[in-house]
Amino acid sequence: MSTSVMSSKLLEQAIQDRRYLHEHPELSGEEYETCAYIRSRLESLDIEILDYHPPSVVGFIKGITGERTIALRADIDALPIEEEGNKNYISKKSGVAHVCGHDGHTAILLAVAEWLSKNRSEFESDVMLIFQSSEEVTPCGADLLVKQGILQEVDAIFGIHLWQGLKKGKIGLSHGPMMASADDFEIIIEGSGGHGSMPHETVDPVYIATHVIQGLQSIISRKLNPLTPGVISIGKVEAGTTYNIIPNSVRLSGTVRGLTYASVKLLRENIKELTKGICTSFGAKGEVSYIIGTPPLVNDLEQSGFVEKVIRNHFGNEKFALVEPVMGGEDFSYYLLKKPGAFVFVGMGGEKSSFPHHHPKFDIDEDVIPDAIELFIQLVKNFK
Numbered sequence: 001m002s003t004s005v006m007s008s009k010l011l012e013q014a015i016q017d018r019r020y021l022h023e024h025p026e027l028s029g030e031e032y033e034t035c036a037y038i039r040s041r042l043e044s045l046d047i048e049i050l051d052y053h054p055p056s057v058v059g060f061i062k063g064i065t066g067e068r069t070i071a072l073r074a075d076i077d078a079l080p081i082e083e084e085g086n087k088n089y090i091s092k093k094s095g096v097a098h099v100c101g102h103d104g105h106t107a108i109l110l111a112v113a114e115w116l117s118k119n120r121s122e123f124e125s126d127v128m129l130i131f132q133s134s135e136e137v138t139p140c141g142a143d144l145l146v147k148q149g150i151l152q153e154v155d156a157i158f159g160i161h162l163w164q165g166l167k168k169g170k171i172g173l174s175h176g177p178m179m180a181s182a183d184d185f186e187i188i189i190e191g192s193g194g195h196g197s198m199p200h201e202t203v204d205p206v207y208i209a210t211h212v213i214q215g216l217q218s219i220i221s222r223k224l225n226p227l228t229p230g231v232i233s234i235g236k237v238e239a240g241t242t243y244n245i246i247p248n249s250v251r252l253s254g255t256v257r258g259l260t261y262a263s264v265k266l267l268r269e270n271i272k273e274l275t276k277g278i279c280t281s282f283g284a285k286g287e288v289s290y291i292i293g294t295p296p297l298v299n300d301l302e303q304s305g306f307v308e309k310v311i312r313n314h315f316g317n318e319k320f321a322l323v324e325p326v327m328g329g330e331d332f333s334y335y336l337l338k339k340p341g342a343f344v345f346v347g348m349g350g351e352k353s354s355f356p357h358h359h360p361k362f363d364i365d366e367d368v369i370p371d372a373i374e375l376f377i378q379l380v381k382n383f384k
Contacts, residue, residue, distance in 0.1 A: 002314045005119075005377055006370050010111050014369055017041075018107035019089040025078030025096045025103070028134040028141070031055040034076050034106070038131050041110050045117040047129070052148055056141055059129035061116050070383045071128040071150075071157040071341075072376055073142075073332065074109035075102045075135035084360040099362040101162040106131060108160070108369060112376040123380045128154060135331050138184075138293045142331035146338055156303050157341035158379055159332045160372055162364050164356055166347030171311050171371060172321030173344045175304045179297035180231070180257035181264045182329025183290065187212065187252040187275055190285040196244040205250040206239050208282045212252065215278050219270045230267055231257040231327055257327045259296050268292075297333035300340035307342045307379065314378045315371070321347065328357075346372045 026034050035055040042049055042059045050058040055076075083090055083097035091097040113129050130150065134141035151157065166172060189212065191205035199207075216232045224230045236253035240246075256271065258264040272288045279286030311320045323345055332343050352365040 001316045002378075004370070004374055005115065006374055010115060010373070011370055013114065014107045014111040014373060015366055017110050018103050018366065018369070021103040021106055022089050022098045023092050025091050025093055025098045027080060027096055028077040028137040029055070031076050031133050035131075035133075038076070038106065038110065042113060042129070045114055047113055047117055050128075052145060052150060056133045056145060057131040058150065059113060059131075061113075061120065061127045061129070063123050063125045063127065064121065065124045066126045067124070068155045068383065069126040069128060069153050070380055071130055071154045071335075072109060072112065072380070073130040073132055073157060073159040073335065074105040075132050075141070076106050077102060077134055077136050077141075079136055079358060081358065081360055085363065087363060097360070099359060100136070100357050101364050102135065104162045104364045104369060104372075105160065108372045108376065111373045115373070115377055116380065123383075125155075125380065125383050127380055138291065140294060140331040140334070142334040146334050151335060151339045154339050156383065157335045157339055158303070158307070158344065158376070159335075159341075160344045160346055160375065161330070162348050162368060162372065163345035164349050164353050164362070165326065166321060166323065166345045166349055168348050168350040168353070168365060168368060169319070170321040170347035171315065171319055171344060171375060172323040172347065173299060173304055173307060173342055174323050174325050175299060175301055177259040177296055177298050177325050178323065178343055179325065179330045179333065180229070180259050180327040181296045182293040183256040183264070183268065184293060185254055185256060185271060185291065186289045188287045189250045189252070189279055190287070191248060193246045193248040196246055199246060202246045203283045204246050205248065205284060206246065208279060208284050209237065209239070209250040209252060211278050211282070212275055212286070215274050216271065219267060219274060223266060223270050224263060228263045229259050229325070229327065230263050231255070232267065232271065257329070259325055260298075261296060264296060294329045294331045295333045295337060297330050297343055298336055299342040300336065303340045304342040306382075307344055310378050310382050311375070314374070344375065346375070
């Protein structure tokens with residue numbers, strides 16, 4: 001097990017950054033003050049800032065040889081949630097809060113940037129520092145940066161997430177699929193309404209909707225390979241104006257999750273086909289609007305193996321955790337569609353971080369920030 005390169009001063013600055021960012025959250029696509037804060041810090045460290053569309057910020061540091069380029073990514077956006085709790089650094093913006101951990105990710109990468117800027121003789125590869133806007137929405141910031149060509153000269157990319165669902169003291173990942181796709185859909189069933197006492201004179205879209213909702217689950221149980229996880233969930237049903245009138249239409253809204261590119265394609269195609277078939281059989285019309293979100297996050301096996309080796313060698317074997325895939329989405333997946341890399345969970349589950357991500361009382365455990373900073377630095381130092 002190697003010794004830490006962290007200093008108490010660097011950690012103190014990281015926590016100060018994190019708490020400032022937590023107090024001043026900004027929604028996806030609106031992170032201009034956050035962007036200015038990051039730029040100011042990078043410029044003070046004499047780090048080159050590359051020309052990419054704001055409010056994302058991209059820094060660049062030359063290594064000794066510059067033969068390869070490693071990219072590190074942090075997301076910077078907050079959520080439209082009213083924060084709860086009595087922490088002394090609670091959000092100062094009503095209805096906006098860092099309740100996912102992006103403030104921590106940003107502070108961690110700023111600390112890594114500072115260490116790299118002051119220790120340029122200790123790593124060979126060039127380093128790209130990506131402070132990315134709009135992870136929480138569609139269209140997302142990662143997709144936009146990829147379309148701008150951000151990975152053109154990059155050999156591998158790595159990201160972290162401070163993860164409440166993993167026990168504090170563990171750092172882990174999955175080899176291969178790690179996080180699911182996150183697509184949304186809307187179904188409008190058009191029937192013919194009427195009085196509730198005379199259903200035979202109607203084409204009842206509410207009744208038909210019950211068949212569609214049940215039928216969608218048959219895609220999971222009878223179309224998808226049972227060894228391949230997938231989720232179809234209806235979260236919103238809108239219909240009618242009063243209890244005794246059968247409406248003309250019903251609107252269903254839901255989400256779709258899959259862990260492989262093939263399963264996502266299968267789910268998407270079958271939702272449309274099944275909806276149309278059921279509705280037609282009842283004399284109604286069913287239209288599906290499918291909103292493609294983030295693809296599955298699939299770690300490159302070589303690079304995830306590299307991360308595991310770094311964790312075991314630097315932190316010790318007991319620190320590493322092989323993580324089961326989760327059905328949450330993450331737009332880091334767009335980077336992995338283009339270049340090899342890996343996404344890593346830094347565990348913080350415990351008393352100090354007991355509420356789940358996106359909960360109004362969510363908070364990160366700052367005790368794990370040093371591990372996250374150290375991990376990024378060690379990945380850079382060991383990347384050949």
